[in-house]
Amino acid sequence: xxxxxxxxxxxxxxxxxxxxxxxxxxxxxxxxxxxxxxxxxxxxxxxxxxxxxxxxxxxxxxxxxxxxxxxxxxxxxxxxxxxxxxxxxxxxxxxxxxxxxxxxxxxxxxxxxxxxxxxxxxxxxxxxxxxxxxxxxxxxxxxxxxxxxxxxxxxxxxxxxxxxxxxxxxxxxxxxxxxxxxxxxxxxxxxxxxxxxxxxxxxxxxxxxxxxxxxxxxxxxxxxxxxxxxxxxxxxxxxxxxxxxxxxxxxxxxxxxxxxxxxxxxxxxxxxxxxxx
Amino acid sequence: xxxxxxxxxxxxxxxxxxxxxxxxxxxxxxxxxxxxxxxxxxxxxxxxxxxxxxxxxxxxxxxxxxxxxxxxxxxxxxxxxxxxxxxxxxxxxxxxxxxxxxxxxxxxxxxxxxxxxxxxxxxxxxxxxxxxxxxxxxxxxxxxxxxxxxxxxxxxxxxxxxxxxxxxxxxxxxxxxxxxxxxxxxxxxxxxxxxxxxxxxxxxxxxxxxxxxxxxxxxxxxxxxxxxxxxxxxxxxxxxxxxxxxxxxxxxxxxxxxxxxxxxxxxxxxxxxxxxxxxxxxxxxxxxxxxxxxxxxxxxxx
Numbered sequence: 001x002x003x004x005x006x007x008x009x010x011x012x013x014x015x016x017x018x019x020x021x022x023x024x025x026x027x028x029x030x031x032x033x034x035x036x037x038x039x040x041x042x043x044x045x046x047x048x049x050x051x052x053x054x055x056x057x058x059x060x061x062x063x064x065x066x067x068x069x070x071x072x073x074x075x076x077x078x079x080x081x082x083x084x085x086x087x088x089x090x091x092x093x094x095x096x097x098x099x100x101x102x103x104x105x106x107x108x109x110x111x112x113x114x115x116x117x118x119x120x121x122x123x124x125x126x127x128x129x130x131x132x133x134x135x136x137x138x139x140x141x142x143x144x145x146x147x148x149x150x151x152x153x154x155x156x157x158x159x160x161x162x163x164x165x166x167x168x169x170x171x172x173x174x175x176x177x178x179x180x181x182x183x184x185x186x187x188x189x190x191x192x193x194x195x196x197x198x199x200x201x202x203x204x205x206x207x208x209x210x211x212x213x214x215x216x217x218x219x220x221x222x223x224x225x226x227x228x229x230x231x232x233x234x235x236x237x238x239x240x241x242x243x244x245x246x247x248x249x250x251x252x253x254x255x256x257x258x259x260x261x262x263x264x265x266x267x268x269x270x271x272x273x274x275x276x277x
Numbered sequence: 278x279x280x281x282x283x284x285x286x287x288x289x290x291x292x293x294x295x296x297x298x299x300x301x302x303x304x305x306x307x308x309x310x311x312x313x314x315x316x317x318x319x320x321x322x323x324x325x326x327x328x329x330x331x332x333x334x335x336x337x338x339x340x341x342x343x344x345x346x347x348x349x350x351x352x353x354x355x356x357x358x359x360x361x362x363x364x365x366x367x368x369x370x371x372x373x374x375x376x377x378x379x380x381x382x383x384x385x386x387x388x389x390x391x392x393x394x395x396x397x398x399x400x401x402x403x404x405x406x407x408x409x410x411x412x413x414x415x416x417x418x419x420x421x422x423x424x425x426x427x428x429x430x431x432x433x434x435x436x437x438x439x440x441x442x443x444x445x446x447x448x449x450x451x452x453x454x455x456x457x458x459x460x461x462x463x464x465x466x467x468x469x470x471x472x473x474x475x476x477x478x479x480x481x482x483x484x485x486x487x488x489x490x491x492x493x494x495x496x497x498x499x500x501x502x503x504x505x506x507x508x509x510x511x512x513x514x515x516x517x518x519x520x521x522x523x524x525x526x527x528x529x530x531x532x533x534x535x536x537x538x539x540x541x542x543x544x545x546x547x548x549x550x551x552x553x554x555x556x557x558x559x560x561x562x563x564x565x566x567x568x569x570x571x572x573x574x575x576x577x578x579x
Contacts, residue, residue: 011387018384018395026398028452029405031424032413044422094310103303109311116318118565122513122534123558124321126541126551127328130337131321150318155310180302209406211516216542227406231520241416248409259404263397266404270460274506 032252036060036245043241059246063233069247071222072229077254079144079214079225080207086149087203088196095158096184100170110159116152125216132217139223144214148207154199157272161192194265195272201262202269205255226251322558328551335545346552356553358528359536362443366514366532369447371507375500377451378458385459386466396463400456407453411520414449436522439529446521446530450511458503465499466492505568509561533557 035043036059037052063069097103098110121128128147129138137143165188173183189196214225221232230247259266329346333339350356385395402410417425420434435445469492477487515534518524524531524539533553541550 014384015388018381018388019391021381021384022395022398025452026401028413028417029401031417032409035416046422046427048422048424048427090310090313093306097303097306101299101303101306103300103307106303109307112319113314116314118562118569119318119322120509120513120557120561121318121321122515123554123561124325125537126335126547126554127321127324127337128317129541130324130335130547131316133336146313147317149310149313150316152314180299180306205404209404211407216538227408230412231408241419241422244412245416248412252405252409255404255406256401259401260397263393267460270457271464274461274502 032245032248035241036249038242040240040242056242059242060250063243063246063250067233067247068221068229069226069233069250072224072226073250075141075144075223075229076208076226079141080204082141083145083148083207084200084204086145087151087154088200090149091154091158091199092184092189092196095155095162096180096188098155099159099162100183100188101180113152113155116150117156121147121150122212125213129216137217139218139220143217144223144225147213147217148210153273154203157195157199158192161195162188165191194268197262198265198269198272201258201265202273205258205266208255325551325554325558328548329555331548331551333547333551335541335547337547339548342548346549349549350552350556355528355531355536356533359531359533362528362530363512363514363532365443366447366518366530367508367511369444370450370511371504373447374451374455374458374507375503378455378503379462379496379500381455382459382462382466386463396456396459399459402453403456405453407516408520410449410453411517414445414452415521418445437526439526442522442526442530446517449521450514450517453517454507458507461499461503462496465496469495502568505564509564509568512560512564513557 034050034052037055037057038049039056039058042049042052042056094113098106098113132138132143132147135143137146169187169191170183173187174180178186208225209227210225211227215228218224218228221229224232230251233244233247328337328339330341330343331339332342332345381399385392385399388395405413415436417423418435420426420432420437426432433441435441438445473491473495474487477491482490513534514532515538518530518532518535519538522530524535534557537550537553537557540546540553544550
């Protein structure tokens with residue numbers, strides 16, 4: 001009797017500790033939001049106010065009026081959406097061919113694509129930058145987008161999923177005279193909407209958050225994506241944390257919303273890309 | 278029905294024998310990906326090797342110099358400092374992040390109603406852009422007005438302090454990425470078949486025994502995956518360091534990729550920076566090969 005009470009107390013305190021730790025972990029995100037809603041004088045008050053009172057939107061209005069943040073937003077929206085769409089389409093087609101069609105050099109190609117998992121593109125930014133320079137793509141959307149399409153993960157994941165579709169389903173359509181493109185888009189793709197959504201969201205978040213490559217390939221302020229651009233704002237304002245946090249909130253908004261809306265898909269996508277499905 | 282039709286046709290169906298046409302279809306399907314893949318991943322990875330034997334500038338103009346860059350690299354104290362700092366950063370992040378991920382996964386899995394919410398609290402930082410994370414922590418750890426120095430009654434300039442700078446960057450990295458580890462561990466723990474636990478309970482196993490003989494062996498494959506994935510990711514560390522400390526103070530947080538970046542884009546040394554790139558490439562390829570053996574590119578398909 002006593003023992004079971006002890007264990008129940010232990011379990012309850014473990015639960016409490018977990019909840020508390022979760023709160024501590026997410027507190028910085030809360031602090032980002034709260035700071036962004038304070039006036040500049042309130043941010044540096046000690047002891048700090050845990051709630052913004054009164055709520056002050058001046059940091060937001062100031063940033064929107066005085067920085068190219070909307071331009072960076074547009075750059076990020078455009079490049080991330082284009083990257084997501086192209087990564088999926090290219091992977092879909094290539095994976096279908098690898099999974100369902102026969103062509104010379106197929107095992108080789110698949111081997112090279114698998115090997116690509118191991119190649120860090122960071123190691124070759126110098127030749128990559130030279131290439132972009134030669135193509136005249138520095139400071140352009142194409143320059144930001146193109147290298148981010150060379151990602152083998154979506155191809156490998158799609159191939160795994162296509163391998164599991166029963167062959168009979170495709171064959172039935174083929175006998176009815178469907179072309180391979182038709183079979184892909186009317187049989188294989190509809191059967192794999194879930195993983196397609198998961199891949200789309202994960203690819204979008206990764207493209208939106210990518211810092212390193214856009215940072216290398218853009219050096220003119222109007223061509224920067226938002227994660228690169230906001231580092232400029234910070235150095236321009238010095239200690240003006242309400243403004244820095246307001247830009248941070250705006251920069252993080254799309255990925256946070258995407259995650260909160262599609263939690264399950266994000267989890268699926270992460271598992272698939274980590275090779276755990 | 279499909280099966281029946283297939284049987285009637287028997288042998289190789291007609292649509293499979295029209296060789297050339299089918300090859301063309303396949304070619305059309307792979308050409309897009311293959312082009313970007315070779316142009317923007319494979320070609321630069323080979324070119325970096327070639328550049329490392331030249332004294333090229335950042336425009337790519339230069340002549341063959343043999344192993345001169347490699348000889349210089351081995352004697353460059355900046356390189357050894359960067360390599361050492363990178364290993365120190367790996368030490369500060371990889372194991373603590375894995376341990377924390379595992380413990381939190383165990384704790385979060387115990388929860389019932391609040392499970393999704395608490396998981397979201399830990400995972401949320403992972404979806405933030407890196408510059409948001411760094412700006413946020415520059416604020417939280419501000420020397421004079423940051424809430425952490427206020428709560429701890431200290432006045433450390435975390436990112437400018439020669440001793441604390443690297444641990445601070447490591448801590449921010451853990452805060453940012455531990456959600457990923459928790460997610461993987463939770464999946465692994467949930468995959469342990471229930472019957473195993475029930476059988477152990479019937480046999481009267483203690484909870485330490487259950488952990489030692491059931492949970493741990495089932496979770497070890499994911500642990501090795503998590504360790505190696507992080508090892509690879511942290512060897513390429515750049516973003517947080519560049520944004521939080523810029524490599525300072527006194528090069529105490531100068532890491533390999535940051536050295537490469539400086540050498541390439543600030544000192545215009547295309548050849549020498551490519552040599553650093555080759556080191557990065559080789560180390561990561563080797564680590565990945567180990568990972569491929571453990572978590573299995575081969576097993577991926579099964």
